[in-house]
Amino acid sequence: MDRLFNPRSIAVVGATPKDGKIGNTLLKNLMHFEGDVYAVNPKYDEVLGFRCYPSIESIPEEVDLAVVAVPYNYVLDVLRGCVKKNVKNVVVISAGFKEAGRFDLENELKYICRKHGINLVGPNCLGIMNAHINLNATFSRIFPSKGDIAFLSQSGAFILAVLEWARETDVGFSKVVSLGNKAVLDESDFICYLAEDDQTEVIMLYVEGIEDGRKFVNTVKSIDKPIVVFKCGRTDAGARAVSGHTGSLAGSYTVYKTVFRQLGIVEANTIEEFFDFSLILRRIRRIDGGIAIITNSGGPGVAAADAVEELEMDLARFDGKTIESLKSILPPIANIYNPVDILGDSDADRFGNVFNVVIDDGNVGAVVAILTPTAQMDFEKAANLITTKKPVVTCFMGGESVKDAVKILREKGIINFLDPYRAVKSLKAVKTYELRKKVEKTFKRFRVDMERLREIIEGIGDKRFIGFEGFRILECYGISVPPYGIARSAEEALKVADEIGYPVAMKVISPDIIHKTDVGCVELNVKREKVIPTFNRLVKIAEDFLNAEVEGILIQKMISRGREVVIGVKKDPQFGHIAMFGFGGIYVEVFRDVSFRLLPLSEEEAFDMIREVKVYRILKGVRGEKPYDIKGVVDLILRVSQMSQDLDLLEVDLNPVFVYERGYYVVDCKIMR
C-alpha cells in the first residue's frame, strides 16, 4: 500500500480545464506534487499544462496511483482500464454507489478490486493526502502542514473543517484519508499500514460505523500506536441520522464503547477533545503515579482537583521530603499539599522552585501547572523553568500575555490548555490509552464434557431457542445449576419432583415467553400434593391464555435465595460476542447496573467487569454482611464466555444467578442460537 501514499506517478481520470469542477481542482492540487502527473480525458490533449490522454491505458509510462473523478456510470470502465494498465492503487472520488442505493455498482467494484488486488479508496470520498511529500490527491482547497498525526475520516466534509482548525492551531498531519464508502480499503487496512509508518505517531479516526468489527479488533490488538476516535451516531437519535445519510450500519453504541475502552482506544466526544487527546498522545503515553497540581491561584487549582476526582484519577500524595522542601520555599499561608498554591504574589522563580520539588516526588506521575496573569508572574520565564522529566501539561490562563510562553512550551512538547478541566481530561486520555497494555493475548480454556455436549446439541436439532437443554449445556461447561428435571405430563412431573425432593419450583419452558414470572408461568415452593394441579395450571396459562408453545415444565429444587446477578452474552453482528454482567432479578432493566466486555475474556477482565458495577459493593459485603463468592462469579463468567464462543450462540441470558458466600446457582437460563 506504500505506493498509494508515496506514488511516483499519478493519473487524474476526469481531468478538466473547467474551473470549479472536481477534476479541475484535483489537478490544481497536484501541481506541487514532485512526481509525474497525467491528465486523462478523451476530450483534451492538455489540461492546465499537463499532457492529457484519452484513457488510462494510453498513458505510456507506469502509473502508481489513479484518482478517478468521472460520473459514477463510467467508474467501472475506468477501473477495468486500471486493471489492464496494472495500476494497483485507485482513489474513487465519484459518488453514486452504495450511498445512493446502487449496491450493484459497488459490489462490482469490490469484485474487480479483489480479483486483481487493487487498493481502492472510496468511492464517494474526498481523496487522500500525504503532507510529507506534498501529495494532495483530494479536491480540498486546504492542505495541512507536515506533522505526525494521521487522520482517517468517514466524512469528507469533516476533514475540511478539521484541516482548517488544524491550520489555525498549528497542528500538522502525516497522512489524511477520506474513507468514503470503504468498499475495499477500510479503517482497519489503513490503521495496519499507519502502524508501520514512521511519519505517524497518533491516528485520529472519525467513524460513523465499523462494518468489519472483528477485523478492526484484531488490527488494533496487534499495534501499539494510540488511536483517538470520534464516533458519530452514539445515541438512538444519532444512529437514526447516520443510517439516514449513509449506507453504513451504526450498530449499538454500547458495543462500540465497550470495544474502544477494552482496546485502549481513546474516545473524543467533541472536536476539541479530538484534537486535545491526539496532541497529548503524541508525547505522553504513560503516567506512573498521581497527578500533582501547582497553581498561583486557588480557584483554578481547585477546579483541576475537582477534575482529577471527577475523572476518577488520583491526586498525588507528596512524601515527607517534598512537604518539608515546600515549607521552606513557600510563605506560611500557602497550601503546601496537593494542589500546591504558590499564591498570587508568586514570581516565576518561586514557581520554578516548587515545580522542581514537586516533579521529583516519587508519588507524582504528572504535573499540571496552572498560572494566572498576575503582575508578578513572568510567563516566559516560568515556561523556561519547566522540565519534562515526567509528563507535564500547563494551563497558563490568559490571552495575549501568555502567547510567547506558550510557544516556548510547545517547543518543549508541552501542551497549554485554556482550561484546567481540559488539561486534566487530556491526562485522563493517557490513562485510557494505558488500558491498551491490559489487552490479553492468551486465554484460559476449561475442560468440557464434549461427548455429552455433542449428544445434547444433536438432540436439539435446528431449534433456535434452547429451552431445558440449556441447563444440560451449562452442566457440560461445569456451571452449577440447581437439581432439576423436565416433565411433559403431570405424572412425569410428580415422578421428577419425587426424585428431586420437596418443595420444588415449577416453570414453563417456551420459546414464546420471555418474562415468565410476570405472566404467572412460575410457581415457587410447590409441595407434593400441589405438583399435579400446578402442572396443569401452568400448561393451561401458557397454552390457552398466552397461546405459547410449551416444551415442558421445568422442575427445580427450591434453593435459598442468594444475591441476584445477571450474566449475559450477545453476538454483535459487527464485533462478535459481548458479555454482560450486573445487578440481576426482575429490575435489571430499571437499574442498568451492568458492565460489558468483548470476548474472549481474561480472568482479570472478568473480574474488572464485576468491579465496575455498583452491585460489586454488595458482593464484597456491605454493612456487616459476609462477602459473596466473587471468585465463583469470575469462573462462571469465563465458562459462559467460552460456551458462547464454542457454540457460536446468538444470545445467552442467565437471570437470576443466585450468588452465595460459597458458590452460586444459575436459576434460570435462556439461550438462542
Add this chain to the structure above:
Amino acid sequence: MDRLFNPRSIAVVGATPKDGKIGNTLLKNLMHFEGDVYAVNPKYDEVLGFRCYPSIESIPEEVDLAVVAVPYNYVLDVLRGCVKKNVKNVVVISAGFKEAGRFDLENELKYICRKHGINLVGPNCLGIMNAHINLNATFSRIFPSKGDIAFLSQSGAFILAVLEWARETDVGFSKVVSLGNKAVLDESDFICYLAEDDQTEVIMLYVEGIEDGRKFVNTVKSIDKPIVVFKCGRTDAGARAVSGHTGSLAGSYTVYKTVFRQLGIVEANTIEEFFDFSLILRRIRRIDGGIAIITNSGGPGVAAADAVEELEMDLARFDGKTIESLKSILPPIANIYNPVDILGDSDADRFGNVFNVVIDDGNVGAVVAILTPTAQMDFEKAANLITTKKPVVTCFMGGESVKDAVKILREKGIINFLDPYRAVKSLKAVKTYELRKKVEKTFKRFRVDMERLREIIEGIGDKRFIGFEGFRILECYGISVPPYGIARSAEEALKVADEIGYPVAMKVISPDIIHKTDVGCVELNVKREKVIPTFNRLVKIAEDFLNAEVEGILIQKMISRGREVVIGVKKDPQFGHIAMFGFGGIYVEVFRDVSFRLLPLSEEEAFDMIREVKVYRILKGVRGEKPYDIKGVVDLILRVSQMSQDLDLLEVDLNPVFVYERGYYVVDCKIMR
C-alpha cells in the same frame, strides 16, 4: 450601592509613586476615570500628578468611594477615617484578614461597617470595575470593553484570566467585582443590585462557597436575570483544596447542585462553558419546541443529534407541510427528516431555503445550523440568509474561511460554535435557565394536630435523638405508620403485642445504633410465645454487646412488604433543609438512586423528585405490575418537608417506607434535631 459603581470621586488610600506597588497601579488605572481622584499617603504631597492628602479625613471634597491598599494593620484606622469622613463605599484590596487566620481583624471590620452602614468590598480582593464609565478600581492591567455581562468572582486571579480571554473573543462586561473575603458585601448583595442594573443582562458568578445560602436563595428567587455559576470545590478533593486555600467553607456539592438547578442557575464546569452559557443567555431565554438541525455534512449533524439526546432534549418532529417543502427543495437522496442533510454539494441558497422552511415549523423551538467548508458553500451568504425569528445557534466549522461570516452572525446576535456539541450544550443551558420559571412562591400547608405535637415535643425535652416519639410526631403530621407500641419491659412487650395482634416486629430503639438490621437488633415475624425471649435477647445484644443505651423496644404490626423507598431531610448549615427521595432499603448507599430538593417544596417539585430517580419506573409499574401509590408518596414527601421545617429538625431519615398500590407505611424512622 449605586455610588460604589458610579462614584463621582475616589480616594486611593496607600497611593505611592513606587512602580509595581498596588497603590501605584491603582492610581494609574484610575487615570482614565472621569470623576475626581485623590491620592492618600502621609509621605507625599502629590503622586502621579494627583494631589495627595495625609489622610482620608483631610480631603476637603466629598469622597464617594475609598479604595484601600495599605498594610493590613492600618486598614481599620483607614476605615475609621472613612466613618469620620462619611465615605459610604469602601474597597479593601489589602490581604491579611480571615484568610490569614486574623478573624479578629475581619470581625472588627464587619462591626464598623454594619454600625455605620458602609458598603465594603473585600478585604483581600482585586477591586471593582465599571466598564461603562471607565472605572477601573482594581490593580488589574487589563480592562474589559463595554458589554452587558456582569462578573462576580471570589478569585481575583480568575478575573485576570477571564478578562484576557474576553478581550480575545470580544466579550464585553458591565461590572466586574472581586468579592474577596466577602466580609460585608457578598454575592447576594451584588446580585440584588445587578438585577436592577440596566447595563447588565447576565450575571457570571465564580464562587468557592456561599456562606449565607438562604440569603442567596431568597435573592435569586426574587430576580429574573440569568445567572451562570462556576463553582469550585465540587468534589472531595476540590473541597479539601478550597478549605486549604481560603477561609471559606465549601459545603456539600450535592447541596449546591440541588440549589442551582432548582433556581434555574446555569452551572458551567469549564471556563469555555462559563463563556458559552453567559453569551447565549444574553439573547436566548426560552426555547418553545424541539431542536432542529440543518447540516451540509452528515457527520457533524449526527454529532449534534447525539448531543441533543445525550443532554436530554428533544429533536423536533417536522410536520407534514415541512416534509413536503423539504422534499421539493432537496435532492432525493438528502435526509429530509431532522437532522436535515442538505448534502455536501449544497450552496448557500439551498441552505437558506431549507432554513426558512424549518424555522417556520410549529414544532421547532430552535435551529442549529451546521456548515462545513465545502467548495460550494458561501458562508457569508449563508450567514446573511439566517433569520432570528426563533433561537438560532450556528456551527460554521472552519477557521479562516468562516471569519467574516461569523462577524455577520454576531451582528445578528447569533453565536457561532466550533463544535456541534458545544452549540447544543448551550441550548441546554437555556433549558436549565427555564427552570427558573418553575420556582414556586406559595406552598401548601397540611393541618397538624398541634396540641398533641406540643405535648410530644415537651415530653422529649432536650434529647437530640428522637426515638419512638418519632412515630408519634409522624402521626401528628398525618403520616401513615404501622400500628405500634413501645415496651420497656418484657411484660409490657407482651401486653403491647397482644393489643397489636400477631405476628409482630420488634426493634431496639437507641440513639447509638444506626443500622439496626445489620447488628441483629431487629426481629421480624415474632409469634406470641417468642415475644418475651425476643425482648430479652434484643436488650442483651444492644446493651451488653453493643454497649448501647436502649430507650425501649418498638413493637410493630408485621405488614406486608411493599416497594421500598427512602425519604430523608437534612438541614444544611448554609442553605437550610434539603429533602431526599430514592430507592430504599439497606442498599440505598450502594445504588445512590436519589434526588434532592431544597425546601419548601411545591407538589410539582415533590413529584419531580420521584420522576428523577430510576425507582420511578418501578413505582409506575414495570413488567405487568400495577402502579404503586405515587400520589401517596408525593403527599408523604410534602408532609415530611413541612414537619422538618416546622420543628427545625437537623435530620429525618425514613427508611424503609413501604409503598403499595394504595397507600404506604413508614416502617422505620430516625429523627435528629
